[in-house]
Amino acid sequence: MKSTKRALITGAYGQDGSYLSELLIAKGYEVFGVVKERLSDNSKKIKAILAHNQIFINEVFCDLENILEIENLLKIICPDEIYHLAAKNYSSEQGSDYMELDVYLNNVNSTFNLLRGLYQFLPTAKFVTAGSCLMYDNTSETPQTLNTQCKSKSFYGFAKITEKNIVEFFRTKQLHASTAIFFNHDSPRRSVSYVSRKIVNNFVGIRNNKIETFELGNLDAVKEWGYAKDYAYALWLMAQKKKPDDYMICTGQGYSLRDYINIVCNILSIENGFSHIRKNPDITFRKNNFELIGDFSRTTKLLNWKPSICFNDFVSLMVRAELQL
Numbered sequence: 001m002k003s004t005k006r007a008l009i010t011g012a013y014g015q016d017g018s019y020l021s022e023l024l025i026a027k028g029y030e031v032f033g034v035v036k037e038r039l040s041d042n043s044k045k046i047k048a049i050l051a052h053n054q055i056f057i058n059e060v061f062c063d064l065e066n067i068l069e070i071e072n073l074l075k076i077i078c079p080d081e082i083y084h085l086a087a088k089n090y091s092s093e094q095g096s097d098y099m100e101l102d103v104y105l106n107n108v109n110s111t112f113n114l115l116r117g118l119y120q121f122l123p124t125a126k127f128v129t130a131g132s133c134l135m136y137d138n139t140s141e142t143p144q145t146l147n148t149q150c151k152s153k154s155f156y157g158f159a160k161i162t163e164k165n166i167v168e169f170f171r172t173k174q175l176h177a178s179t180a181i182f183f184n185h186d187s188p189r190r191s192v193s194y195v196s197r198k199i200v201n202n203f204v205g206i207r208n209n210k211i212e213t214f215e216l217g218n219l220d221a222v223k224e225w226g227y228a229k230d231y232a233y234a235l236w237l238m239a240q241k242k243k244p245d246d247y248m249i250c251t252g253q254g255y256s257l258r259d260y261i262n263i264v265c266n267i268l269s270i271e272n273g274f275s276h277i278r279k280n281p282d283i284t285f286r287k288n289n290f291e292l293i294g295d296f297s298r299t300t301k302l303l304n305w306k307p308s309i310c311f312n313d314f315v316s317l318m319v320r321a322e323l324q325l
Helices: 015-026 041-052 067-077 101-121 155-171 195-207 228-240 257-268 297-303 311-323
Strands: 006-010 030-034 058-060 081-084 126-132 176-182 214-216 247-249 277-279
Touching: 006 015, 006 067, 015 030, 015 041, 015 228, 067 101, 081 101, 081 228, 101 126, 101 155, 126 155, 126 228, 155 176, 176 228, 195 214, 195 257, 195 311, 228 247, 228 297, 247 297, 257 311
Parallel strands: 006 030, 006 081, 030 058, 081 126, 126 176, 176 247, 214 277
Antiparallel strands: none
């Protein structure tokens, strides 16, 4: 008989998966992480961070697009909770043209296969997957709520809409399956290809006289800046609910890159920070006619969850972490 809970996390060496692994191990879980045999450079760094913090997961290798491999994995591990965080994604500075059909198929197939495997072999396990605010990037309502129509103009957003529908389908079959609709969130564990890290990384370089300028796109682009550690906690809270449901995980506030840069430069005592930025029109943020800002009031009511830090403190956290590298 198992003495502790077992959790399976896909994307365990990603930003969200790593914070969730820390949380679950601290709570006494035995954590298994589906990882790639060849880790990306950023995943290697995250793995090293976890090891430094004495956090070690049981690594497992599985092709999430192969239903037979997933079924075998589930039967061997028998997890109590499954957190599906692995996804083909892209940084916010890359345009929607980057998205291809394999991105859609990879994300949709992996979600279906996991839920199908649970339905067949572990019907009492709890499943939580990560959705995205890009499910609403072609709607016309701000802020977005669960009542907002899902409508996307990107393959990634379309994939997440399909995944949410798959979750709802298996929920009708009595599976404890939920979708966490994540709005933009970051942490020091992001790679430097993401604008949150790119900005602090380059301004620290400027302060240390290593570089003079760097490129950015639209400085007036507005987005949420949630803290990934908070979002990992929300995932765990969702799995603890008696009944499955979908939740908006967000900050409810949007700030521009210009706002972010101002705080970074203030912390680093860099004057005329914008003079160090070269405007590159080829660096395009997703173009929306409205802001992707979520409403987490229902989440607070049902999960007793809310963001733990404000925007200014989040930016300060990012800068402090960069200075320690």
